[in-house]
Amino acid sequence: MVLNPVIGKLVSKRVVLASASPRRQEILTNVGLRFEVVPSWFKETLEKSSFAAPHEYAIETAKQKALEVANRMHLKHLRTPDIVIGADTIVTVGKQILEKPVDKQDAYKMLSRLSGKEHSVFTGVAIVHCSSKDNHLETEVTDFYEETKVKFAELSEELLWEYIHSGEPMDKAGGYGIQALGGMLVEYVHGDFLNVVGFPLNHFCKKLAELYYPPLKHTIQHVKHDSIPSVETFENLSDGESDSSNPMQHKSANKLERNGVPLPGAIHTPVNSGSIKPVCTVAVENQSEVMEYPAKFPSKIVELMDGFRASKALFVASKLKVFDLLKDKCILKAVDVANKIEASVCGTERLLDACASLGLLEKTHQGYSNTDSANTYLVSDREYSLHGYIIHCNDRLWHLFTHLEAAVKEGTMQTHQAFGKETEDLFQDSCYHSVEAKQRFMTAMHNLAKLTARDVATAFDLSPFRSVCDLGGCTGVLAHELVQKYPILKVTVFDLPDVIANVSCFQPSGQHITPVMFTAGDFFKDNLPEADLYILSLILHDLNDEKINILLSKISGICKPGSALLLAEIVLDEEKTHPPRAVLQSLSMTEGKQRSGLEYKQLLEKYGFTNVQIKITGNILDAILGFKKTSAH
Numbered sequence: 001m002v003l004n005p006v007i008g009k010l011v012s013k014r015v016v017l018a019s020a021s022p023r024r025q026e027i028l029t030n031v032g033l034r035f036e037v038v039p040s041w042f043k044e045t046l047e048k049s050s051f052a053a054p055h056e057y058a059i060e061t062a063k064q065k066a067l068e069v070a071n072r073m074h075l076k077h078l079r080t081p082d083i084v085i086g087a088d089t090i091v092t093v094g095k096q097i098l099e100k101p102v103d104k105q106d107a108y109k110m111l112s113r114l115s116g117k118e119h120s121v122f123t124g125v126a127i128v129h130c131s132s133k134d135n136h137l138e139t140e141v142t143d144f145y146e147e148t149k150v151k152f153a154e155l156s157e158e159l160l161w162e163y164i165h166s167g168e169p170m171d172k173a174g175g176y177g178i179q180a181l182g183g184m185l186v187e188y189v190h191g192d193f194l195n196v197v198g199f200p201l202n203h204f205c206k207k208l209a210e211l212y213y214p215p216l217k218h219t220i221q222h223v224k225h226d227s228i229p230s231v232e233t234f235e236n237l238s239d240g241e242s243d244s245s246n247p248m249q250h251k252s253a254n255k256l257e258r259n260g261v262p263l264p265g266a267i268h269t270p271v272n273s274g275s276i277k278p279v280c281t282v283a284v285e286n287q288s289e290v291m292e293y294p295a296k297f298p299s300k301i302v303e304l305m306d307g308f309r310a311s312k313a314l315f316v317a318s319k320l321k322v323f324d325l326l327k328d329k330c331i332l333k334a335v336d337v338a339n340k341i342e343a344s345v346c347g348t349e350r351l352l353d354a355c356a357s358l359g360l361l362e363k364t365h366q367g368y369s370n371t372d373s374a375n376t377y378l379v380s381d382r383e384y385s386l387h388g389y390i391i392h393c394n395d396r397l398w399h400l401f402t403h404l405e406a407a408v409k410e411g412t413m414q415t416h417q418a419f420g421k422e423t424e425d426l427f428q429d430s431c432y433h434s435v436e437a438k439q440r441f442m443t444a445m446h447n448l449a450k451l452t453a454r455d456v457a458t459a460f461d462l463s464p465f466r467s468v469c470d471l472g473g474c475t476g477v478l479a480h481e482l483v484q485k486y487p488i489l490k491v492t493v494f495d496l497p498d499v500i501a502n503v504s505c506f507q508p509s510g511q512h513i514t515p516v517m518f519t520a521g522d523f524f525k526d527n528l529p530e531a532d533l534y535i536l537s538l539i540l541h542d543l544n545d546e547k548i549n550i551l552l553s554k555i556s557g558i559c560k561p562g563s564a565l566l567l568a569e570i571v572l573d574e575e576k577t578h579p580p581r582a583v584l585q586s587l588s589m590t591e592g593k594q595r596s597g598l599e600y601k602q603l604l605e606k607y608g609f610t611n612v613q614i615k616i617t618g619n620i621l622d623a624i625l626g627f628k629k630t631s632a633h
């Protein structure tokens with residue numbers, strides 16, 4: 001899933017591959033790039049001896065291929081493409097450059113030259129960004145090359161001719177196809193295999209990442225050197241002002257020149273890491289013109305506009321149990337999935353393609369299969385499955401959010417409008433109306449808790465405590481994490497009788513598991529079990545001030561000095577705009593609210609807890625710990 005964000009940057013662009021090579025088309029299609037193919041008419045006749053090094057020849061040929069297509073498309077009054085990609089692959093052995101053989105005799109000469117030796121394969125790539133100004137085509141070229149070393153075994157005459165007669169060598173640089181029969185001739189490959197096949201995909205993605213996500217000073221520590229930026233890096237960058245689908249807005253971070261004149265702030269790097277040399281049809285421009293670029297593409301907004309479609313595709317695929325069908329490496333065609341889920345073939349195919357585009361499924365010519373992440377999180381019976389929670393999002397939250405406008409206008413939860421029931425009845429109905437619904441809701445909560453419990457349990461040093469009571473601790477996931485980390489702790493989970501009656505099937509098995517105690521009760525009405533550490537995980541944000549007052553007064557009342565209260569909640573930043581997950585949750589208009597770190601501190605202090613510490617875990621839930629005032633305070 002690391003490549004997708006870079007490739008995704010090109011989704012809204014008209015991309016043209018200026019190549020007739022089916023291998024290049026396949027390599028780029030396989031990673032989800034959408035493009036048109038317009039083979040170049042540029043004749044590969046540049047004078048090789050005029051280039052100082054073979055890779056310069058490959059780069060120049062790639063560039064001319066791409067520019068020929070860009071110019072032709074522009075002149076023919078076809079819509080000017082946004083990006084044209086050209087490539088050229090050559091083989092060098094000694095000082096000789098080998099391209100595609102012209103006939104069998106030529107192939108024979110090439111292959112015998114390569115027999116028993118190591119040679120280099122260079123692919124030059126040009127990424128041409130096009131724009132049309134006053135009907136003039138303007139182009140900016142980013143180019144680079146990749147070298148791979150390949151060693152051939154000694155080839156007998158018989159083998160050589162048999163291979164040539166197979167027909168494979170004729171349209172391939174150096175007279176062989178490493179991806180097919182030619183692979184049998186190869187002893188080793190040092191470097192990028194796909195570069196030999198005709199397109200250095202990894203270097204291409206790095207180049208795109210450089211263009212579309214140049215490192216910013218404050219994010220540099222996230223970018224692994226010499227690697228495609230991680231998803232985290234992309235998110236960081238795309239969330240901020242730096243986000244742009246127009247790489248030309250990042251000139252100062254790239255090596256940019258216009259008509260050979262370095263732009264202000266341009267950084268120069270060694271030639272072989274690629275260079276951007278704009279090729280313009282207009283005269284040298286002055287600086288103010290140079291700085292004029294089209295408005296940046298609103299990728300974040302487009303992503304948000306499409307977000308609801310993506311969510312619903314995930315919900316429906318989960319509801320139809322598509323990921324269950326494709327578990328355990330099962331590969332199915334759309335028609336087979338359609339039969340099993342009793343849906344139309346055309347609809348199923350569109351849904352499966354949508355899931356593939358979202359990185360939830362993989363699509364090959366054999367059919368569709370789960371990605372690793374779908375296997376772990378979307379198959380309904382997996383340990384960390386989010387299936388139950390996704391169904392809850394689909395069946396409940398989705399409907400609530402369709403009434404968001406009214407919710408905002410009225411400032412109230414729209415349960416009645418969405419479901420014809422009041423909130424309390426609805427919860428009872430949807431989550432507990434049948435054994436199955438109860439089980440599903442508890443599984444959803446249980447699995448979500450498994451994702452967060454460890455980080456909450458280890459947020460602070462809890463070794464001074466001897467007994468813990470997790471109020472509303474449901475199936476006891478956090479309780480079990482605590483006894484695992486602090487085996488001498490006596491941990492009690494206190495929850496409603498309906499919940500406690502169903503916790504047994506969620507308990508871990510094994511001889512060495514320290515038991516957790518479960519006590520049924522209502523923390524608003526009943527006496528709380530004694531403990532020197534109380535926990536409220538994901539409780540306070542759902543309660544109104546009155547209920548908070550009842551609960552915190554009660555806990556504070558039974559806490560002895562030195563005892564503590566641990567909250568697990570999402571802590572908002574002080575502007576209350578981050579993290580978005582919590583801010584968006586607030587839109588449900590529950591009677592409670594999300595709070596910032598300062599607000600949690602003040603809340604705990606109000607009920608006699610001091611020395612409040614907050615730990616932002618980096619997980620979904622953060623942790624807040626406050627100690628009951630000792631008499632010295």
Ligand SMILES: O=c1[nH]cc([C@@H]2O[C@H](COP(=O)(O)OP(=O)(O)OP(=O)(O)O)[C@@H](O)[C@H]2O)c(=O)[nH]1
Pocket residue numbers: 018019020021022023024039040044065087088089090100171172173176177178179182196197198199
């Ligand atoms: O092991 C392999 N080595 C090379 C290839 C294919 O060889 C050609 C290289 O030729 P060129 O770069 O000139 O590209 P063309 O096919 O002529 O297409 P253009 O329209 O882009 O000029 C290339 O197709 C490689 O894929 C191979 O398949 N295996």
